Amino acid sequence: MNRRMDPTLVSLAAALPVLLVLGYALPDWLTFYLQVSLASGLAALAVMLQMRAGLVNFGQGLYYCLGAYAGGMSGHFLGITDALVLLLLAVVLSVAVSFIVGFLVARYREIFYAMLSLALSMILYGLLVRAEALGSTDGFNLPSTTFLGYAPEGQALREAGYVFTCIVALAIAAAVHRYLRSPLGAIGEAVRENELRVEYLGASPRYVVHLIYVMAAAIAGIGGVLAGISVGHVDPNLAYWTTSGQFVFIALLSGTGNVAAPLIGAFLLVMIRVYAVEYSPYTWQMILGGVMLLIIMFLPGGLWSLTRLRKKGGLT
Amino acid sequence: MHKKTMTTFWTLALGLLTAAGLSQTGTAHAQDEEIKIGFAMFLSGAAAGPFGVPARNGAELVVEALNKGEFPAPYDGKKGINGAKITTVFVDEASGEVVADYRKMVQKDEVDLVIGYISSGNCKAIAPVAEEVERLTLFFDCGTPQVFEDVVTDPHYLFRTGAHATLDSVGAARYLLADKPDTGSIAGINQNYAWGQDSWRDFTAAVEALKPGVEITTEQFPKIFAGQYGSEISALLTNPADAVHSSFWGGDLEAFVLQGAARGLFARTDVILTTGESAMHRLANQMPEGTVIGARGPHGVFAPEGPMKAWLEKAYMDRYGVRATYPTYKITQAILAAKSAIEMAAGDSMGMPDQESVIDALEGLEWETPSGTVRMGIANGHQAVQGTAYGRFKYSNGEATVVDMTRFDAECVMPPDGMDGLEWIESGFKGAEDC
Amino acid sequence: MLTYVAIVLDGLVYASWLFMVSVGLTLIYGVMKILNIAHGSLYAIGAYTAASLVGAYFSAGYVPVLSFAVLVGAALAAGLVCGLVIERGVLRFMYGQDEVLMILVTYAIFLILEDLIKVFWGVSPYFAFQPYGMLGNFDVMGLPYAGYDFLLMGLAGLTGLGVWWSINRTRTGHLLTAVIHDREMSTAMGVNVKRVYTVTFVIGATLAALGGAFTAPKISVTPGIGVEVIVLAFAVVVIGGLGSIGGAMIGALLVGILRAAAVHLLPEVELFVIYAVMALVLAFRPYGLFAAPEARKI
Known part of the structure; x- marks a missing residue:
């Protein structure tokens, strides 16, 4: 890094006060969509992290769900309500599971990586559906969250949840950005470009993929906890393949150019859906699919590729 | 990619938020002579055919009949609800963001009450939110007894107008x-x-x-x-x-x-x-x-013969070409509960009375439906028995x-x-x- | 004893169905390297078309036996129309894109088709039960089986043979094999790859529709039936080896028998037996049972 501040980091830091101000300025329902989309945006960020290494995870819902359930079960059964503790528990669980599973998954590439991760998330889905103590498909509700001993209620709780989500999401995004700029992050990209050459250079692609897999799991787990906290309810659908498919969709729609892209993309997707449902309650999926096709056709690099277009324009 | 990234980042992010924020200012506010009901049911996916759509059709049919004053006795007194025209908003329960959509109906669309939810999982998720946003909410179909046994044990804004499983x-x-x-x-x-x-x-x-x-x-x-x-x-x-x-x-x-x-x-x-x-x-x-x-109750062929059942069966058949099934009966039951309670609470005043007085009227309410008499009998008068x-x-x-x-x-x-x-x-x- | 006989028979019936719904998927992947999520929608469209046509056929009062021909006709019509529209209208602009991006393209097509089905057929269920009862019942050791299920088994076997024969014994099949092995070289040798793609996709779509058409008499054709099929077909195809016809057959048999065994002996695990098999197979044979490992390109 040179002496100038990294613009993405500056932007992320500046985004926090803006989001907080917006939290007060915008109506409640809109900040709620914002909050929920930051949570799912983190899972999409996890997918994007893997995409940077050429890996597409069609089962990221596994860790999104695992995180949400880790948080939810600690709250529901152990009475732990502190958001930071829940976050920590989710990360520990996600990292533990992904570390073990990673030995298997890290051997796979391309479509097989996608399919194996999909199978694993569907196994979790199956297990949770059988778990009657956890409410099966109905899931269960989370108790109100506390923040380092601060136990707000009603509107204050909502606001605290929003602030917490914003801080965590932006901090994670900043951390991922720093990682991607580090030498280790660069190897990830090299794995995508040409794995064999990475080996010739003395690095182990399998080790790199394993590491990325675990990091992505932790991030998705955090996203899951945030989703659980904001919605107040968890259910096995978080691990269903369509949920994971949505994360892949967000990551591709927004592009892999910048860590902020999946966060913005998640919100964009939610808003497209809300208005599609409003204008055409019976065919909103068709609108979503149409938008998707148009983006893939005309902006194959995702929305973020608009930056590049502009830059090209600037050069000529 | 230095300054450009930053600019694009802000253009994208702020543009989005302003667009979303602006669009909501255009929403018409519910007027006093209108009562706005937000409906939530499955409009897509596998539950749409057997449940969601019969319920939505029922809601459209009954709301229209009430607005025209064509619904049979004892609901032929005041048009709409308490003389106010009923307007509706529908959301799809299969959207994947059920809680956010609920909040949107309450806060953006400013509905006076919400009637909805077929999936028990969705009911469990919505129940605490209804109490939090303090808006009158009637579950019409979902079955899990946990709603009042576990999730919200001391309900105030939340009612279920159908029996549980x-x-x-x-x-x-x-x-x-x-x-x-x-x-x-x-x-x-x-x-x-x-x-x-x-x-x-x-x-x-x-x-x-x-x-x-x-x-x-x-x-x-x-x-x-x-x-x-x-x-x-x-x-x-x-x-x-x-x-x-x-x-x-x-x-x-x-x-x-x-x-x-x-x-x-x-x-x-x-x-x-x-x-x-x-x-x-x-x-x-x-x-x-x-x-x-x-x-799932005395609905459809099990409903007692009477003018209300006869009307519902005929009107439904005439309009949709198929027989009405129990989801239609259950949503009718919910709409009629709202009408009864609101009119009871309003007394001589027009339109939507104060929400608290409607809740008072709903607690322990006994009302007539095409499926017979129903009573808000348990869970402090918030859960119907039938x-x-x-x-x-x-x-x-x-x-x-x-x-x-x-x-x-x-x-x-x-x-x-x-x-x-x-x-x-x-x-x-x-x-x-x-x- | 009866239980084990039932496991084998139930397993075969289920395997035939699985094979019917996944053979088109593996064919399209093998040739075009597209994992087609819209496959489930094509299955659904086949089922809806069959249900509508069979309904009309019987209310017109024609010879009941020929209703099986109506099922085939419905599949051909649905597959041809949808296959051509999707391949010519969308996919051909996307060739050469990343495999994963293609999944997303077909996911978008899937979303559009799901709503189009609702627009065309509404949400009320359609039935085509007449052909189902026509073949009567067979008793196997006192356990009745529907004759129709045996017809499905035969159909699955025929379809498998037909596809295998077309690929291995016909000129078009050889062209197909050439394209599978090396698309660029085939182009250089004068193979019209674009045409091969069109033909393959239409055949794959027709196979999906055929699966749907012949399932229609057994089920209630409702919105959402396609979604359920996609993941099952994926699992079967991945287990067998993406792109391998024989693999799809073995994958279907494996999943079919194991699932039937679970239902009879250990109902608790039925829900995830298929995914467990998939994960296990992948753990030991990363490319599925029947796919050749690919050479790493430098």
Whole structure:
């Protein structure tokens, strides 16, 4: 890094006060969509992290769900309500599971990586559906969250949840950005470009993929906890393949150019859906699919590729 | 990519938010002479056909009739609700963001009340939110007793205008053992998700309470929406029982009936379909005669004859070309509860009265519906109690109907106030010993 | 004993169905390297078309036996129309894109088709049960089976043979094989790859529709039936080896028998038996049972 501040980091830091101000300025329902989309945006960020290494995870819902359930079960059964503790528990669980599973998954590439991760998330889905103590498909509700001993209620709780989500999401995004700029992050990209050459250079692609897999799991787990906290309810659908498919969709729609892209993309997707449902309650999926096709056709690099277009324009 | 990234980042982010923020300022505010109801039900996915759409159609039909003053007595007094025109907003329960959509209806669309939710999971998620945003919310269909037993034990803004699922399983067990007292063994095929698991658990508990020692030969839990039940039917045939219980619904129910009937399962054993009514008109003569069917309450063919039922059946048939099924009855029941309570609370004033007075009126409310009289009897007057009925399917003169119908009073199939459904069943139906 | 006979028979019936719904998927992947999520929708469209046509056929009062021909006709019509529209209208602009991006393209097509089905057919179920009962029942050791299920088994076997024969014994099949092995070289040798793609996709779509058309008499044709099929077909195809016809057959048999065994002996695990098999197979054979491992390109 040179002496100038990294613009993405500056932007992320500046985004926090803006989001907080917006939290007060915008109506409640809109900040709620914002909050929920930051949570799912983190899972999409996890997918994007893997995409940077050429890996597409069609089962990221596994860790999104695992995180949400880790948080939810600690709250529901152990009475732990502190958001930071829940976050920590989710990360520990996600990292533990992904570390073990990673030995298997890290051997796979391309479509097989996608399919194996999909199978694993569907196994979790199956297990949770059988778990009657956890409410099966109905899931269960989370108790109100506390923040380092601060136990707000009603509107204050909502606001605290929003602030917490914003801080965590932006901090994670900043951390991922720093990682991607580090030498280790660069190897990830090299794995995508040409794995064999990475080996010739003395690095182990399998080790790199394993590491990325675990990091992505932790991030998705955090996203899951945030989703659980904001919605107040968890259910096995978080691990269903369509949920994971949505994360892949967000990551591709927004592009892999910048860590902020999946966060913005998640919100964009939610808003497209809300208005599609409003204008055409019976065919909103068709609108979503149409938008998707148009983006893939005309902006194959995702929305973020608009930056590049502009830059090209600037050069000529 | 230095400055450019930053600019793009902000253009994208702020543009989005402003667009979203601006668009909401254009929303028309609900006027005083209008009462706005937000409806939530499945408009896509597998639950849309059997439940969501019949409920939505019912809502459209009833709202229109009320607005025109065409709904039969005793609701022919004031047009709309308390003289105010009813307007509607619909959201799709299958959107994946149920809680966010609920908040949107309350805060952006500024609905006066919400009527909705078919999925029990969604009800559990919405229940605490309704209390948080303090908006009157009526669940019309979802079955899980947990809503008031576990999730919101001290409800204020939340009501359920239909009976909960305990009624279905207890009614089925009572019907079976009254009709065939020598039943010695039962088997089950239920979808592998909360509704199927709970239904089977309650049913077996109720059978055990009514006649201890009945054997269970096999319990099958195929994946929901599986569609192919060949193996399960073989398992039911190779482990024969006197009666087979199923809480299947929608396409699964219809596929199971087609495949089971073709392979003689229905001829060999009694089959109880707790939601059978929602499919009987469509299956018509494909449903084997003698199958025990229910309607999750006294709805549809089980509804008592009267002007309201006659009107609903005819109006629905005229407009949609098919028979009305229980989701239509249940949503009608919810809309009429709202109308009754609002008009009771309003007294002489026009339009929507103060929400608190409506809640006061709803608590313990007793109101007339096409399915008979319903009372907000338990959970501090927030949970409706209602009897139910079961009967055997018969197809005659091109009409699907039921014979050997038995009605059960509310006290016989639903727990008394302050008692959980399963707890009540396992206590041997405390307070309902005479049923 | 009866239980084991039932397991084998139920397993075969289910396997035939699985094979019917996944053979088109593996064919399209093998040739075009597209994992087609819209496959489920094509299955659904086949089922809806069949249900509508069979309904009309019987109300017109024609000879009942020929209704099986109506099922085939419905599949051909649905597959041809949808296959051509999707391939010519969308996919051909996307060739050469990343495999994963293609999944997303077909996911978008899937979303559009699901709503189009609702627009065309509404949400009320359609039935085509007449052909189902026509073949009567067979008793196997006192356990009745529908004759129709045996017809499905035969159909699955024929379809498998037909596809295998077309690929291995016909000129078009050889062209196909050439394209599978090396698209660029085939182009250089004068193979019209674009045409091969069109033909393959239409055949794959027709196979999906055929699966739907012949399932229609057994089920209630409702919105959402396609979604359920996609993941099952994926699992079967991945287990067998993406792109391998024989693999799809073995995958279907494996899953079919194991699932039937679970239903009869251990109903608790039925829900995830298929995914467990998939994960296990992949753990030991990363590319599925029947796919050749690919050479790493430098």
